Amino acid sequence: MNKIKDLKNEIISIVKDASFSEAERLSLCFSLFTDFSLLASIETMRLNKKELFNKEIFSDYLSSMKKENLDINALFKSSLMYFDLVKENIPFEDILTDLYEELVLTNKHGNGLAQYFTPPDISNFLAEISSADLVANASLRTPMLIDDPCCGSASLVIAPLKHAYARKPEALAYINVVINDIDAKALKAACLQIFANMTTHKIELYSVEAYNANIITQYKKPGYLFLDYQSKLKSVNEMFSIDNIL
Secondary structure, three states: OHHHHHHHHHHOOOEOOOOOOHHHHHHHHHHHHHHHHHHHHHHHHHHOOOEEEEOOOOOOHHHHOOHHHEOHHHHHHHHHHHHHHHHHOOOOOOOOHHHHHHHHHOOOOOOOOOOOOOOHHHHHHHHHHHHHHHHHHOOOOOOEEEEEOOOOOOHHHHHHHHHHHHHOHHHHHHEEEEEEOOOHHHHHHHHHHHHHHHHHOOOOOOEEEEEOOOOOOOOOOOOOEEEEEEOHHHHHHHHOOHHHHO
8 A cells, every 4th residue: 555655656746837736737747657657568568579559649748848847757767666566466456546536536526527437346346246257258269358438547447357367367368358438548547557467467368449439429430549459369360260261
């Protein structure tokens, strides 16, 4: 718990600028931490020759920020502290949901988008009673799907991955993950929670698709795909699928 507090304190020291309100400053600190850490995860996967597409990670706010208001050391240190926490915990432990709510949502009461994230304890309870079927049915012939169209920071996504890994680690290689959120900031936090665990614990998922879209009017339409990861297993499976044979 103290390490989470230390991580929070490092994150909130990334930006020091009196021209922002405190709520804006905290939100910006978290955004920079998330963007930088997600980029680090993605580049690590690319170095390992993973097939990965992503849109630009860093938002425009970075180029418009005065350098004297940005603590680069705190940015690097917070990212390293986060990856250390991921490494020390069991795979897919939810580290960011409570931090996100505290730093981004608490002072905004839903942030204008009715954002109230599922607490990790509830996510874990739901995952515990459903992960047995997920593991039992996952195979190369019939990969299983975890789909959350309003994912927030991915609490309801990483909980079943955590419980599936505890039951049968190799089953995760046959699990598809599809996530979406209209809020790019939340979606990046969700992607970070997934990819940081994949890279740190060397875990393979069948595929990961992340969309930044309005669930009613834009979901899965061209132009709204934020990040797309496809494993080699998926490539092999599609090569020999019945649709390609006929």
